[in-house]
Amino acid sequence: MSVAKHFSRKYLREEVLPTPFCPGCFNGVVMNAMFKAMEELGIEDLRNFVFVSGIGCSSWIPNPLIRADSLHTLHGRAVAVATGVKLANPRLNVVVIGGDGDLVAIGGNHLLHAARRNMDLLVVMVNNMVYAMTRGQLAPTTPLGFRTATTPYGNFEPPINVAKLLINTNANYVARWCVSNFHKLKQSFKEALSEVSKGFRFIEVVAPCITYVVRYEGKTPGQKIKELREACVEVKSISEIDDVERRGKIAVGVFKKELKPGYVELYESYASRAREASQK
Amino acid sequence: MVRALLSGNEAVAEGALAAGCNFFAGYPITPSSEIMHYMARELPKRGGSFIQAEDELAAINMVIGASWAGARAMTATSGPGFSLMQEGLGYAIMTETPLVIVNVMRAGPATGQATKAAQGDLMQARWGRHGDQMIPVLAPSSPQEAYDLTIEAFAIAEELRTPVVVLSDEFIAHGREVVELREKVEIPSRRKPRDPSEPPFGSPDPRIAPPMPPLGEGYYVIVTGSTHNEYGYRDVHSFETHFRLVKRLVDKIRLNVDKLFRYEVLGDDDAEVAIVCFGSVSRSAKQALRMLRSRGVRAKLLRLVTLWPMNDEVVRRELRSAKTIVVPEMNLGQLIYDVQRLAREDSRIVAVNKVGGGIPIYPSEIVEAALGGSR
Amino acid sequence: MRSIAFLGRGGQGIVFAGEVIAETLFEQGLYVAQLQSYGAEVRGGSVLSYVVFDRDRVENPFIESFSLAIVLHEAGMRRWMKHLEGSDLVILDELVSAELRNAVKLPISRVCVEKGVLGRENVVAIGVIAASGVLDPSVVERVLSRKRGFEKNIEALKLGLELGRDVADRVAAVLRL
Ligand SMILES: Cc1ncc(C[n+]2csc(CCOP(=O)(O)OP(=O)(O)O)c2C)c(N)n1
Numbered sequence: 018m019s020v021a022k023h024f025s026r027k028y029l030r031e032e033v034l035p036t037p038f039c040p041g042c043f044n045g046v047v048m049n050a051m052f053k054a055m056e057e058l059g060i061e062d063l064r065n066f067v068f069v070s071g072i073g074c075s076s077w078i079p080n081p082l083i084r085a086d087s088l089h090t091l092h093g094r095a096v097a098v099a100t101g102v103k104l105a106n107p108r109l110n111v112v113v114i115g116g117d118g119d120l121v122a123i124g125g126n127h128l129l130h131a132a133r134r135n136m137d138l139l140v141v142m143v144n145n146m147v148y149a150m151t152r153g154q155l156a157p158t159t160p161l162g163f164r165t166a167t168t169p170y171g172n173f174e175p176p177i178n179v180a181k182l183l184i185n186t187n188a189n190y191v192a193r194w195c196v197s198n199f200h201k202l203k204q205s206f207k208e209a210l211s212e213v214s215k216g217f218r219f220i221e222v223v224a225p226c227i228t229y230v231v232r233y234e235g236k237t238p239g240q241k242i243k244e245l246r247e248a249c250v251e252v253k254s255i256s257e258i259d260d261v262e263r264r265g266k267i268a269v270g271v272f273k274k275e276l277k278p279g280y281v282e283l284y285e286s287y288a289s290r291a292r293e294a295s296q297k
Numbered sequence: 298m299v300r301a302l303l304s305g306n307e308a309v310a311e312g313a314l315a316a317g318c319n320f321f322a323g324y325p326i327t328p329s330s331e332i333m334h335y336m337a338r339e340l341p342k343r344g345g346s347f348i349q350a351e352d353e354l355a356a357i358n359m360v361i362g363a364s365w366a367g368a369r370a371m372t373a374t375s376g377p378g379f380s381l382m383q384e385g386l387g388y389a390i391m392t393e394t395p396l397v398i399v400n401v402m403r404a405g406p407a408t409g410q411a412t413k414a415a416q417g418d419l420m421q422a423r424w425g426r427h428g429d430q431m432i433p434v435l436a437p438s439s440p441q442e443a444y445d446l447t448i449e450a451f452a453i454a455e456e457l458r459t460p461v462v463v464l465s466d467e468f469i470a471h472g473r474e475v476v477e478l479r480e481k482v483e484i485p486s487r488r489k490p491r492d493p494s495e496p497p498f499g500s501p502d503p504r505i506a507p508p509m510p511p512l513g514e515g516y517y518v519i520v521t522g523s524t525h526n527e528y529g530y531r532d533v534h535s536f537e538t539h540f541r542l543v544k545r546l547v548d549k550i551r552l553n554v555d556k557l558f559r560y561e562v563l564g565d566d567d568a569e570v571a572i573v574c575f576g577s578v579s580r581s582a583k584q585a586l587r588m589l590r591s592r593g594v595r596a597k598l599l600r601l602v603t604l605w606p607m608n609d610e611v612v613r614r615e616l617r618s619a620k621t622i623v624v625p626e627m628n629l630g631q632l633i634y635d636v637q638r639l640a641r642e643d644s645r646i647v648a649v650n651k652v653g654g655g656i657p658i659y660p661s662e663i664v665e666a667a668l669g670g671s672r
Numbered sequence: 673m674r675s676i677a678f679l680g681r682g683g684q685g686i687v688f689a690g691e692v693i694a695e696t697l698f699e700q701g702l703y704v705a706q707l708q709s710y711g712a713e714v715r716g717g718s719v720l721s722y723v724v725f726d727r728d729r730v731e732n733p734f735i736e737s738f739s740l741a742i743v744l745h746e747a748g749m750r751r752w753m754k755h756l757e758g759s760d761l762v763i764l765d766e767l768v769s770a771e772l773r774n775a776v777k778l779p780i781s782r783v784c785v786e787k788g789v790l791g792r793e794n795v796v797a798i799g800v801i802a803a804s805g806v807l808d809p810s811v812v813e814r815v816l817s818r819k820r821g822f823e824k825n826i827e828a829l830k831l832g833l834e835l836g837r838d839v840a841d842r843v844a845a846v847l848r849l
């Protein structure tokens with residue numbers, strides 16, 4: 018009997034499986050949603066893709082797992098490296114995958130400025146609500162009251178709402194989904210890789226750390242998924258976000274979708290102005 | 298050949314462009330900014346990319362990304378920015394990423410005297426990264442050399458797949474002198490693997506850099522700053538993989554010392570007095586050498602153009618006859634450690650240390666140190 | 673090897689003067705090195721700018737005295753007193769109250785006021801040097817034509833050429849290679 022290969026296999030390096038993640042880790046859901054989107058888009062191989070990540074559990078998603086060029090960079094610097102890659106070879110699809118600590122704490126400045134520039138990158142932030150790799154410290158996304166290794170009496174620092182913050186930049190695309198919204202998450206990947214394939218695209222995936230969040234809470238992955246499903250409320254317009262969050266729920270959805278020219282296009286017209294100016 | 302009147306910063310930019318630099322990312326900082334301004338003006342119209350980064354962390358990392366995507370990439374900065382770029386440089390070393398970084402030295406630490414020349418970053422240029430590492434450091438002493446050594450830096454970077462530091466200073470950067478520009482500069486492109494089976498991170502001969510697969514050409518290269526085997530797969534546990542990797546990376550530079558080590562010797566072979574120097578101070582030192590010799594002192598000057606790796610043999614040989622060795626530096630004593638290590642045991646080593654205020658070390662101060670007591 | 677220095681305070685175009693001299697000598701086929709040094713702050717602080725020139729490459733630009741130094745304001749002097757004392761010739765604007773054995777005074781600033789080229793003391797000073805023949809006035813003009821304020825600068829240059837006539841021999845003696 019022949020078994021059909023799982024759709025994700027063609028995008029993975031078989032030789033490095035199994036993944037390095039904890040059993041039940043939601044990073045697999047993020048990967049699968051992305052791969053499913055790619056498959057549905059008819060992307061056969063990833064030779065025109067470059068994956069860039071920083072340091073953290075989620076930064077291990079692409080490197081070395083994904084069968085593609087990938088750069089596993091310093092903690093926090095993935096967006097900067099990705100910017101260099103994109104500008105030096107604009108033909109490439111550059112995807113950044115990273116953690117909430119990596120992209121928002123130590124690398125927050127790069128994230129903000131890449132969004133300001135509408136840099137032609139897809140940035141996927143796996144929001145697991147903690148620093149997982151370094152054993153569960155406070156992240157800028159950790160909810161209030163949450164106990165972590167560095168907030169043993171409960172977090173008192175209000176968390177940052179990254180997706181909401183990025184709505185107010187030049188980013189072309191901003192979405193947030195939970196791992197419980199597999200289908201919608203996949204749709205967002207599809208949008209960000211085809212329909213809105215230029216400019217800065219940001220997808221936040223709420224994926225609580227299985228070890229330092231879910232297990233701490235005494236829950237199973239299945240229970241957590243169920244809980245997330247109930248907590249997520251899809252908004253149709255950004256004006257609903259605050260209301261949803263006031264009710265203690267997680268607002269998900271596509272918060273922003275525009276087709277403004279990305280940095281590469283703007284730079285090219287700037288460069289042609291430069292050439293004209295120098296001919297005069 | 299074209300002759301131009303250029304500042305050291307302009308000469309660096311001209312050198313970079315002559316060497317085929319087509320990517321620059323930087324963050325403004327005195328006294329290096331003119332390099333950035335020049336590239337901002339030139340690169341867009343020549344089909345290259347220029348970007349003003351949000352900080353130096355971004356700048357060096359953008360340069361790394363661009364280099365992997367096939368660009369000849371550089372950045373330029375000064376002390377505070379150089380400090381911020383150290384982690385990125387370490388990553389470039391570990392991933393064997395060719396790039397050129399210019400550090401125009403000013404007086405530090407911290408903001409120090411932002412507009413004043415200094416040479417306090419010698420040790421940082423050599424040792425600024427954590428872990429075991431080695432990268433070439435080249436020190437120009439004039440705008441002409443800033444031009445020539447920037448070209449050289451690109452050639453070394455490409456050949457050895459390494460970051461290369463050009464260590465300039467504010468005097469060179471803002472002083473204008475006559476620079477002879479070359480008609481044409483050919484720098485061989487980095488070698489690509491013959492096929493995906495050729496390892497991009499391993500080499501049987503440590504003196505030869507492995508081939509570098511550019512992104513987007515189907516090599517499916519795995520680049521990581523973590524310890525990795527010759528195909529790029531992470532191995533963060535085994536002794537063998539780590540030791541083999543860092544040893545090869547250090548040997549790549551260390552064992553190429555004959556090729557990398559540039560120096561200048563002037564004066565008497567059997568000198569009693571030797572002056573050892575680098576960078577802009579060498580200019581005063583040369584005049585001091587002439588002054589000493591015109592007074593009948595047998596004297597020589599050893600100027601290090603390559604500050605790292607160090608050719609101990611050459612320095613030892615050149616200092617063999619010297620009873621007095623003067624080491625003028627615009628810092629509180631860094632190059633002197635090499636001299637202390639490599640000079641004859643019975644030699645008298647005299648430091649001339651002066652930094653701040655934009656006041657250079659003058660020839661008379663070097664002469665006085667050579668003839669008189671220690672300061 | 674010879675050298676020309678300008679000393680003054682920020683805002684007097686001291687660096688500009690160094691640039692013009694360097695470019696002129698360069699276009700006359702010489703090797704030059706042009707450096708500058710600022711005091712505490714650019715506006716109002718002391719500024720020194722100087723050019724070293726030679727038939728061959730300049731060995732050392734970090735010189736300890738000048739062949740010729742022109743002082744346009746006292747602010748520029750104190751820090752460089754040793755340099756000035758050791759220089760071959762110093763030209764002081766007549767408003768500078770210092771006394772130096774190797775100095776002559778010229779009414780550079782007064783000429784600027786009287787002839788309506790206020791703030792061009794730097795270019796008048798260049799004219800004074802050019803009167804010696806060491807700088808070719810037509811090359812100076814060409815260099816100035818590439819810079820801002822050309823017309824006023826040419827006026828100032830002419831005034832300087834005239835003013836420099838009396839000291840032309842002494843200037844030539846210290847600057848001729
Ligand atoms: C400069 C630097 N500081 C600290 C670290 C240690 N470090 C590694 S991963 C990490 C946090 C990762 O958290 P996050 O980005 O949220 O990723 P996760 O593991 O949660 O997926 C830290 C602090 C580092 N590698 N580099």
Ligand SMILES: [Mg+2]
Pocket residue numbers: 073116117118143144145146147148149156
């Ligand atoms: Mg995290």
